[in-house]
Amino acid sequence: MSQTSPHRYRQLRNEADRRRREWNESALPKIHIGMATCGIAAGAQETRAAFEEALAEAGVPAHIRAVGCCGHCYAEPVVIIDHPQSGFPPIFYPEVNAGKARMLAKLFLKEGDPRLEHILGATVANDLIPSVMEFPRFNLEHRLIMERCGRIDPEDIYDYIAEGGYEALADTLGRGPEDVIEAVARSGLRGRGGAGFLTGRKWALARAAAGPAKYVICNADEGDPGAYMDRTLLESNPHQVIEGMIIGAHAVGAGRGIIYVRAEYPLAVRILTRAVEQARALGLLGQGILGSALDFDIEVFQGSGAFVCGEETALIQSIEGFRGMPVHRPPYPVAGGLNGRPTLINNVKTLASVPVILQGGVEAFRAVGTEQSPGTAIFSGVGSVVHPGLVEVPMGTSLRTLIFDICGGVPKKKKFKAVQIGGPSGGYLSGAHLDTPIDFDSLAQAGAMMGSGGMVVMDEDACLVDVSRFFLDFTQKESCGKCTFCRIGTRHLLEILERLTQGEGREGDLDLLRQLSEDVKAGSLCGLGKTAPNPVLTSLRYFQDDYEAHVKEKRCPGKMCRPLIAYYIDLEKCARGCNACEGCCPVDAVFITRDRKRGIDQSKCVKCGECVVACPPEYDAVRRVSPPHLAPVIERPPAEEKDPKS
Amino acid sequence: MTESVSITVDDKTIVVAKGANLLSASLANGIYIPHLCYMEHLQPAAASCRLCFVEVDGRSGPVPACTVTVEEPLTVRTDAPAVRRLQKAGLQLLLSVHRVECKNCPANRRCELQRIAKFLKVGLKPGKLAQRFKQPEIDASHPCLNYYPNRCVLCGKCVHVCRAQHRDVVLTFARRGFDTVVGCYGLSGSSAPSCRDCRACIDVCPVSALLPK
Numbered sequence: 001m002s003q004t005s006p007h008r009y010r011q012l013r014n015e016a017d018r019r020r021r022e023w024n025e026s027a028l029p030k031i032h033i034g035m036a037t038c039g040i041a042a043g044a045q046e047t048r049a050a051f052e053e054a055l056a057e058a059g060v061p062a063h064i065r066a067v068g069c070c071g072h073c074y075a076e077p078v079v080i081i082d083h084p085q086s087g088f089p090p091i092f093y094p095e096v097n098a099g100k101a102r103m104l105a106k107l108f109l110k111e112g113d114p115r116l117e118h119i120l121g122a123t124v125a126n127d128l129i130p131s132v133m134e135f136p137r138f139n140l141e142h143r144l145i146m147e148r149c150g151r152i153d154p155e156d157i158y159d160y161i162a163e164g165g166y167e168a169l170a171d172t173l174g175r176g177p178e179d180v181i182e183a184v185a186r187s188g189l190r191g192r193g194g195a196g197f198l199t200g201r202k203w204a205l206a207r208a209a210a211g212p213a214k215y216v217i218c219n220a221d222e223g224d225p226g227a228y229m230d231r232t233l234l235e236s237n238p239h240q241v242i243e244g245m246i247i248g249a250h251a252v253g254a255g256r257g258i259i260y261v262r263a264e265y266p267l268a269v270r271i272l273t274r275a276v277e278q279a280r281a282l283g284l285l286g287q288g289i290l291g292s293a294l295d296f297d298i299e300v301f302q303g304s305g306a307f308v309c310g311e312e313t314a315l316i317q318s319i320e321g322f323r324g325m326p327v328h329r330p331p332y333p334v335a336g337g338l339n340g341r342p343t344l345i346n347n348v349k350t351l352a353s354v355p356v357i358l359q360g361g362v363e364a365f366r367a368v369g370t371e372q373s374p375g376t377a378i379f380s381g382v383g384s385v386v387h388p389g390l391v392e393v394p395m396g397t398s399l400r401t402l403i404f405d406i407c408g409g410v411p412k413k414k415k416f417k418a419v420q421i422g423g424p425s426g427g428y429l430s431g432a433h434l435d436t437p438i439d440f441d442s443l444a445q446a447g448a449m450m451g452s453g454g455m456v457v458m459d460e461d462a463c464l465v466d467v468s469r470f471f472l473d474f475t476q477k478e479s480c481g482k483c484t485f486c487r488i489g490t491r492h493l494l495e496i497l498e499r500l501t502q503g504e505g506r507e508g509d510l511d512l513l514r515q516l517s518e519d520v521k522a523g524s525l526c527g528l529g530k531t532a533p534n535p536v537l538t539s540l541r542y543f544q545d546d547y548e549a550h551v552k553e554k555r556c557p558g559k560m561c562r563p564l565i566a567y568y569i570d571l572e573k574c575a576r577g578c579n580a581c582e583g584c585c586p587v588d589a590v591f592i593t594r595d596r597k598r599g600i601d602q603s604k605c606v607k608c609g610e611c612v613v614a615c616p617p618e619y620d621a622v623r624r625v626s627p628p629h630l631a632p633v634i635e636r637p638p639a640e641e642k643d644p645k646s
Numbered sequence: 647m648t649e650s651v652s653i654t655v656d657d658k659t660i661v662v663a664k665g666a667n668l669l670s671a672s673l674a675n676g677i678y679i680p681h682l683c684y685m686e687h688l689q690p691a692a693a694s695c696r697l698c699f700v701e702v703d704g705r706s707g708p709v710p711a712c713t714v715t716v717e718e719p720l721t722v723r724t725d726a727p728a729v730r731r732l733q734k735a736g737l738q739l740l741l742s743v744h745r746v747e748c749k750n751c752p753a754n755r756r757c758e759l760q761r762i763a764k765f766l767k768v769g770l771k772p773g774k775l776a777q778r779f780k781q782p783e784i785d786a787s788h789p790c791l792n793y794y795p796n797r798c799v800l801c802g803k804c805v806h807v808c809r810a811q812h813r814d815v816v817l818t819f820a821r822r823g824f825d826t827v828v829g830c831y832g833l834s835g836s837s838a839p840s841c842r843d844c845r846a847c848i849d850v851c852p853v854s855a856l857l858p859k
Binding site for chain 2: 306323325327328331476477478479480481482483484485487488489490491492495508512515516519522523524525
């Protein structure tokens with residue numbers, strides 16, 4: 001009976017609180033290592049091994065705990081050390097490799113010296129050392145959804161419960177489904193998967209749909225290049241998503257849930273599977289959840305790597321065992337989805353928002369963000385920024401704040417050129433749009449889209465034609481091949497872009513690109529095809545000069561398209577006797593000039609750019625020019641003079 | 647007794663059964679709308695050839711007629727400029743991957759592409775688009791059928807009739823994106839005899855991309 005769910009929850013919470021108290025009261029040092037996929041890729045496993053080894057050697061007992069990712073990619077591997085006996089507050093250490101781990105084990109954990117030159121800051125305000133909250137990367141963020149990411153152990157359900165997790169569910173089970181849907185609707189939450197459809201309305205439609213057997217599907221088929229918000233959430237705090245799903249099931253009356261997650265996220269799959277098992281063991285999934293009348297269980301389904309399966313109808317086809325091909329809507333999944341039954345499909349971030357809204361209250365949620373797009377937006381800021389990583393900001397924050405304050409701006413004193421928002425289906429925005437507020441409607445109006453939250457920043461060295469070619473290459477490979485426009489149209493778009501980047505652009509190509517893009521957008525069946533031309537359309541709109549230079553002058557302004565550039569060595573800057581460039585050239589294109597400097601044989605050069613990397617910064621003598629004929633001709637001396645021993 | 651609805655298609659009023667498919671109803675009333683993939687019994691419609699676009703009052707932009715179910719009176723235009731533009735673009739895309747060798751093609755004169763081009767008053771040419779063909783020209787891996795990927799328009803009718811006729815489905819889509827073809831992957835020898843008696847896929851193909859050996 002529903003009255004008992006708060007009571008059942010209280011029991012779980014008491015146990016969680018007891019465990020948490022025990023942990024807090026332990027006098028031993030606590031080492032938290034960020035061990036999500038990103039941390040592991042940066043070497044967190046080696047860091048952990050180094051801590052274990054060094055602590056054993058030094059004879060210092062300590063707790064080592066794997067936590068998820070806090071989103072600070074630039075600082076990976078991230079370690080937070082709480083060493084109460086040292087007198088210092090918990091300290092955030094960035095880039096802790098194995099060597100640094102050994103050093104910290106010895107000097108801080110054993111001897112009590114926190115090595116302040118290595119810290120980023122304390123995690124809490126204090127009188128001893130500066131806090132990380134003094135950095136814009138921390139204090140301009142507003143963490144609603146990712147609040148617990150990187151702080152709790154994703155493999156321990158009690159850690160989530162101790163933070164108030166599943167409280168919203170326990171509370172919800174005592175309320176009528178309509179009441180829950182009404183709260184979600186009132187919060188104004190919009191689908192975080194990209195389209196921004198009102199979640200409350202979708203839930204109401206799913207509730208109203210006939211039939212007892214309904215499904216709730218969590219769409220975790222995150223496939224945009226450079227986007228990893230969903231992965232991080234699933235790896236760092238899976239229970240928040242599961243709680244959102246159970247609440248959704250209660251609201252719409254569903255009995256089965258499926259998390260559709262990419263097989264390319266093995267850690268997320270493992271953590272989710274474990275989380276589901278733990279929730280089941282505590283009676284949070286299965287028959288009579290928390291003693292209520294709700295029967296609901298979740299299975300984890302692994303997608304096989306097709307980008308198009310992130311489209312909800314293709315996702316359903318894929319679960320049903322068919323080829324992942326989108327189906328015309330309507331019928332929408334809320335009316336006839338998986339196995340023809342009403343199916344509620346929500347993105348990971350949408351579901352993770354639900355417990356936050358119900359626990360913190362609708363008003364608190366609406367207080368963040370804008371009227372039409374309440375709450376926060378999570379972006380994976382990558383590309384040419386100083387502090388790449390996951391950021392969660394209130395909707396309505398300007399792109400300028402996001403890129404220049406929170407992500408630290410463009411490195412190496414380069415100029416900002418463009419930002420691509422919304423993944424391969426999004427669009428580019430130029431410097432003129434930096435004051436655009438980040439919300440569903442403003443971004444769409446500017447020609448980009450919220451998408452799933454990918455954000456790629458490009459500096460002055462980016463070639464927008466080449467980047468568009470990259471994204472088109474992606475979408476045309478990922479097209480399922482069902483409908484004419486997407487299947488054939490995206491290939492033609494790609495071919496034209498390839499032609500441009502190879503310096504073979506023709507008069508009329510830009511008009512053809514524009515027209516074909518409009519046709520593919522209007523004619524395609526599903527979201528993939530409808531949005532695939534967006535990179536082309538927005539770059540043509542905002543960066544037409546880049547295209548014209550490629551066609552008319554055979555020049556690449558970003559100096560990225562190899563057939564349109566040449567490398568040469570500035571003899572004024574080249575140092576006699578230095579051999580760095582010659583040594584690294586894979587095709588022996590570098591020769592010695594008469595005065596024992598270096599030159600590049602243009603007929604041999606393959607434009608790999610290795611010499612630019614090799615040339616010592618104090619000389620900085622290798623130049624890149626476009627078009628290639630701008631490179632000064634430096635003659636190779638006759639063969640007999642080439643002998644370096646002479 | 648089925649309820650009927652009267653709809654206006656290009657100023658012509660036709661009376662159709664409630665719940666009828668707009669494309670099907672238009673065709674039955676002598677109003678031709680170009681189409682390749684529509685099959686009466688396939689629900690929901692595949693909507694993959696993207697040629698049967700029409701404009702329906704109250705809906706933004708062209709919509710495929712095969713996806714419109716007539717529930718209430720509608721005003722439909724089949725010849726709006728935006729519709730024609732998309733149809734011509736779609737046809738050009740199909741022709742950019744189609745071997746136009748009508749004289750040597752068994753589908754000559756009954757070919758749906760010819761019919762659509764004639765209807766739209768355009769030539770059988772891909773316009774400014776480059777032509778791209780698949781290799782090999784003939785896929786002869788099936789014991790009784792030859793498949794011509796450079797004739798195929800990937801309407802999917804053969805795949806659907808095959809699915810409807812056989813317990814062990816023979817034909818399916820293979821590869822993806824631009825390289826998508828109709829294939830008979832994993833075909834075992836035992837399926838072949840049933841193929842010998844069944845010509846469903848050959849009969850349904852609008853462009854003779856499947857022929858008996």
